[in-house]
Amino acid sequence: MSIEFLLCIGTIFMIAGIGMPIAYAILIASFVYLAAAGQDIGLAGKILLDGLYNSFILLAVPLFIVAANIMNAGTISDRLLGFCVALVGRFRGGLGHVNVVASLIFSGMSGSAVADAAGIGKIIIEMMTRSGHYTRGYAAAITAASATIGPIIPPSIPMVLYALVSNSSIGYLFLGGIVPGLLMGLVLMAMNYWLSLRRGFALEDPVPLAELPRRTVTAFPALMMPAILLYGIYGGVTTPTEAAAVAAFYALVLASMFYRALRLRALMEILIDSARSSAAVGLVIGGALILNYVVASENIPNLLAAQLVGLDVHPLVFIFAVNLLLLLLGCLLDATTIILVVIPLFIPTCRELGIDLVHFGVVAVVNCMIGLITPPYGILLFVINAVTRIPLGEIIHEIWLFLGVLLLALLAMILFPGLVLWLPRSFGYAG
Template sequence: MSDAMLWATAYFGLQILFGLPIGFVMISTVVVWSLASGNDVSMMAERVIFASVENIVVIAIPLFIFTAKVMDHGGISDRLLKFCLALVGHKPGGLAQVNIVSSIIFSGMSGDATSDASGIGQVLIKMMRQENRYPPAYAAAVTVASSSIGPIIPPSIPMLVYAFFSGASVGALFLAGIIPGLLMGLVMMALVAWQARRRGFPTEEKPARGALLSTTISAIGPLLMPVILLGGIYSGVFTPTEAAAVAGAYAILLSVFLYRMSSWSALYDALVESARQSGMVFLLIGGGFALNYVFTVEKVTEAITTYILAMQLTNLQLLMVVHLAFIIMGMFLTKAPMMYVVVPALLPGLIAAGIDPVHFGVIIVLNMMISMITPPMGLMVFIVGGLSRIPVGPIFRESAPFIVTLYAVMILITVFPELVLWLPNLGS
């Protein structure tokens, strides 16, 4: 390792220790390395810009973010909520079941855990807390756990970022997330049903005859969005990036013109929020690309690849080692350093060892989503706890059974890659 790399590594570790924003940390680390190694900083910036422009996948990211914001501001989530209530509200643990099902449906439109938890998730927490029907921490825990489905079921913003770094097919990644995402929802619903019987959680009244049909008709517009997106992509009508543009236009059509539930000022607010969130994502992508260029020049990636191959592990053993490493990192780091720094550095070695990049993309995104609800970092727990004003300690305790079930799903799809790869192979 060169002296410049030593300086850059020390700087990076120090900035992470002080808790500075990871995007700025990555970019400033590259600047430190460039100055210490005598490289031109402007050339590095040029490489980042051209890499981003040349990869059309990145354009889909702000478009899907915008879609989620429009759906949230446009009142579309209310129609979905009524549909979910009619569908599963009368089951054991009714509102908790509704929370999970709404996350499954909303994930087919937003692709982002935070949008789910801070939008429709907050509405459900308030409903669950009314008349002390559910403990506040349990309501928050269900919201936190179910929000992890968002980045697994397509469209998925983390999958788009992974596709940028790995070169894997966006379409294949989207298809690969469907079965694991549905499996996550099913096991959490089974857990809620068991907890409801054990803890005496209430159920909602069975809907009147025809209520399910009427709420389905009312929600048919947003329910059709995943069908339009995936159908368009896999029929060849449009690319994943074009699908993101179609999703944004469709969300505007529903919110502003069809349902008339969103004003032009609300649409402007959604646009501003989307621009801010997209700016943060692009800062991370640029910093991650620049930092991984440094890894290539310094032959860090090559050294990692050599080490991985020298371990002579089977694919399953290697994936389990990676899972364990990410679980440990997730206790102390947020998702961003793992996604934008660690994953790109590991990928070449894992692919050289025979790991399918699509399979790895799904299981590692799931691993990182679980880390967002796992103590002590548990970023989603702090976000939901802050928004709902519920102490994070009890939320972590109530989240424990959900974390165990999600880890069980993660192990299952790791051991049986067919659960991830069956649909992509079918579509190829």
């Protein structure tokens, strides 16, 4: 490991430590490495353009962001919530169950945990606190926990990024996330039910069963989006990137023409906001492409793989160690940075140890999503705090039990790879 590389790593920690966004820290540190190594800084531009030119799949990221923002701006989220209330609101902890089920459905449209929490999450928190049956902290905590499901059930922006760095099939990664996403929803609903019994949360007024068909019909066009996306990808009709474009177009047609809830001025604001969000992700991707060149120049992935293979590490021990590291990093770094910068270091070792890259990728993405609600960084906690003004201390006080059951679900995915690989294998995956 050269002095130039140590200087690069030190620059990242120093700049990030003074509060500068991690994307800028990575970019500046990469420039420092190129300058210290005597390489032309203009090389960074070539690396960036080559990386983007060879990564057509990255177009899916801004398209999924647009789709999610349109969903939040129209009345689509309200209609989905009305359907969920009629479906599960009658049970103990009803609105908590509604929260989780709404996240499961919305996750099939947005691919973003932040979009889930800031959009449909804000609405359900207001419903839970207005009912008087739940504390502000509890409503915010279960919302943050359920929002982590968003990028697990397809479509998924983090899985698109993982496919970029691992050359894995995005279609099989999407399939691999379905059962884990449902498992996460199940354990959250079980914890919500147990807490509702223990704390004596009052039952909600049930929506008459006769009302369920009407609400189902109202929400049906929105409920069709996940089915259209999955059929397009796995039926061979569209690529994942084209499916993202279909999602954005379908959301636009639903909100503007079918539900008539989206005006031209609102659409312009959505496009501007989506461009800003995409640019923020793009900065991290650009920095990661250059930093990955630095890491490859230092031959670090191969050195790491050689060291671990030389130690005769058992694959299960390796996966546990990597996941423990990712959990620790998740307390400090955002998921995009971990997926683009840290996870590529371990992919050569996975290949050497015979670890399936689809299984590893889904587990790693789930791990990164859990990091979104892990104090002290926990970006979802800050997002919900920002959109609801619920004190951060109240949210953190309630998040621990939900965090615990999600970790148990992660452990099950590690120990039983079939939870991840069953669906991909059913569709012809040979891994």
